[in-house]
Amino acid sequence: MDISLLLTISMFITLVAFLLSGFPVAFTLGGTGLLFGLIGLATGALDVSFLTLLPDRIYGNVIRNELLFAIPLFVAMGVMLEKSNVAEDLLENMGKLFGPLRGGLGISVSIVGALLAASTGIVGATVVTMGLLSLPTMLKRGYSPSLATGSIAAAGTLGQIIPPSIVLILLADVMSSAWQQAQLSQNIFSPTPMSAGELFAGALIPGLVLVGLYILYQILVAIIKPEASPAIPPEEGAQLDTGFYLSLLKALMPPLVLIIAVLGSILSGIATPTEAASVGAIGAMLLGAARQNAKSLQNVLITLGCLIILLMIATFADLRIDRENVPTTDVIAYYGAILLTVIFAIGLARALWLLKTKAILNEVMTSTVRISTMIYAILIGAALFSLVFRGIGGDEIIESMLTNLPGGYLTALILVMLLMFVLGFFLDFIEITFVVVPIVAPALLAMEGSLGPIWLGVLMAMNLQTSFLTPPFGFALFYLRGVVPESIPTTAIYKGVIPFVIIQILALVMIALFPEMVTWLPKQLF
Template sequence: MDMSIILVISMFVALVGLLLSGFPVAFTLGGTGLLFGLIGIATGTLDATFLEILPNRLFGNVIRNELLFAIPLFVAMGVMLEKSNVAEDLLENMGRLFGRLRGGLGISVTLVGALLAASTGIVGATVVTMALLSLPTMLRRGYDQSLATGSIAAAGTLGQIIPPSIVLILLADVISSAWQQAQLDAGNFSPSPMSAGELFAGALIPGLILVGFYIIYQVIIAVLKPSSSPAIPREEGEALDAAFYGRLFLALAPPMVLIVAVLGSILAGIATPTEAASVGAIGAIFLGAARLGGKTRLTVILSLAALVGLLVIAATMDLRMSRAVVPDADRMAYFGAALLTILFTIGLGWALLQTHRIGVLGEVMRSTVRISTMIYAILIGAALFSLVFRGLGGDDAIEGMLHGLPGGQWTAILLVMVLMFILGFFLDFIEITFVVVPVVAPALLAMDGTYGPIWLGVLIAMNLQTSFLTPPFGFALFYLRGVVPESVPTIAIYKGVIPFVIIQLLALLLIALEPELVTWLPSKLF
């Protein structure tokens, strides 16, 4: 056997073994890459000058990658919304709205999970928050333990597929590079890029379909087994009067406006994901400050009014003062815009100060730095690993293996999906995204008949989501087990998530057989 093939196989086996041992991922990736790079140089299999590419690769693909700037901003947005008790208000009011229906609490959990997924995108935080807030109420109302825990775990993993999510941002970066590599290998030296906005658009309809399937399942269970998901008795529920709908609007409107502002600006092509993420982070800060009430809420309202005024002026007036002749109306608009900018900046400073005083801002910043540092460290390690892997001929070996499988692209895709599904039991989505996807995606995208990078990216995202939910190793189950009462046995959690795993597999099969569900919206928007 060729020495390069031996090193490629040994490299991958060593990586998986070290990851399963619990050694830190970033050091495992970088250390494995460096070790086998040195072995390759010593045996003459790898040219030593190949490693000189690494600094340029890191500078171009990591440090100067504007898409990756969105990661700390989206993380800050999600953590701020988590700490500002948005989920608590949403669950309480949605529970009152749907609670009088059989299965209503489960439906509320699914809807709130979808809203949190679209506003936070952090799976672990969503699962834990939903479990702490909704599980005691569901169990107290007589919900079946399996149905309650299964609903919460499934709703929490929606953050994997509903945009904007960190998973989709990282996948967009990796899949885009793989797509360009596949086109270059095919002789297309002017490759068409794939943007994160296109992947967001492609994932939106499958994500909403999955939410619909969850709700349909809970309705069916409520009809067939009424005792498993009883309704809240009318005398115990609050009257659905004007005051209730007012509170529901106040709980629902702010996160919905934030979601529309962030996701809508990306899908409409108004802003890049990084720009939209900055809007989301600032919006989350305002939302967290507004919940303090009093003068702080009034300041937030005035700041947002100043922002709206700025947008109106920018859309209707010409603010360029360098022109030879500037009409008086434009000059007044210019000074008005400057004043509104000052007011908005003061309001943002006040919001930051107030959230700092209650201890929320510091916790949000620490969590953001911790999560972002972990992701960037893994990125650097993965860059070294993939560079050595390709230098040893690993990408050619993988491509040759996948192209040589009987059954063509479908067999190759099935094999890759099964591999990722199994790895998802043991590895986080970040490791899989940076270790497995760069290796297999170029080969899959180079095959005839593949429906493009957006379709493949959504398939991978939904596959990882399903893996995270599958017993006995799903990450979502570990998050849930850590916060549920001891009275709820682990086997009940496993029984509860199995129907939702089946639903996700059906949804995965549906988008595999009907690629238009993924590709239609991006083709219309982009």
């Protein structure tokens, strides 16, 4: 057997074995890369010059990668919204709105899951929060334990496919590199870039379709098995009067405004994902402060008012004063903008100080640093692993294997999707993203019949989402198991998520058969 083929197979098997043993992902990636790098040097299969490229790859692809700056900002935004009890208000009001319908509580969980996905994007926090708040109510109202737990676990994973999400940011970075490699292998020396904004736009419609399929399933269960999802009796439901609708609007508006500001600025091209993430983080901080007391709410409203006026001034006035002839109106606008900026900065500082005194800011920053450090450590380990893998010729072997399959691109795509789905039973999305995607994506994108990186990226993202729900190691199942009563067996949770895994597979097939679901919106926006 060729030494390169032997090392490639051994390297992949060793990596998966260490990951399944529970060894930390970052150390597994880096350690496996280092081990086989030394073996490659000893056997002559690896040129030492490959290892000298590692510092440049880490500095260029990780440290200076502006897209990755969005990760800690989105994490901070999500953790702050979790601490702000946004989910509690949404679940309470949506439950009152849909509760009188059969299956209404399940529908409300799906809708709130979608809203939290677009604003927080953190699966663990969403599943635990909804499990603590919704599950007792659903069980009290007579919901089937499997349906209730399955609905919560599935809704909590929507943050992986509905943008902006950390999965899509990481996939965008990996797919962008794979797309450049694929074009270079086709002798295209001025490769067309792929942006995270395009991937966000491509994932939006499939994400909403998935939410619609979840809701449709809740309706079908309510029709076929009404005893599994009963309605709240009318006499126990909320009075749908003006007061209720005002309360509903108050719960909905803050996260909706934040979603529109972040996602809208990305999709419209006004801001990059990193810039939009900074807007989201600041917006979440202000929202968190506004929910503390009436005085802080007044401070936040003044702060936001200054920001809105500042944006209007920047839109309608020319604030460059280094011109020869500056109209008086522009001079006034310039100094007015300075004053508004100072007021905004003071208001933001007061909001942050309030969050610090409430011990909220410390928790948010600690969680942000912990999660971001983990991701960056994995990125560095993945850089070493992929460098050694390419150095021993692994990428060429994988490309040759995929291109020589009978049936061409379709067979290769199905094989890769099956591999990712099966690995999802044992590995989480980060491991699959940095282990499998960089290996197979360049070959798939270079093959005839490829529909481009955006479509393939969304297809992979939808596949990765199932890894949160597939036993035995689905993370959403572990999060939920930690908060459900002991009276509900683990088998009930597994049984409850199976229909939602099937729904996700159905959505995957729909994306494959109707690629316009993914490609239409990016074409319109970009």
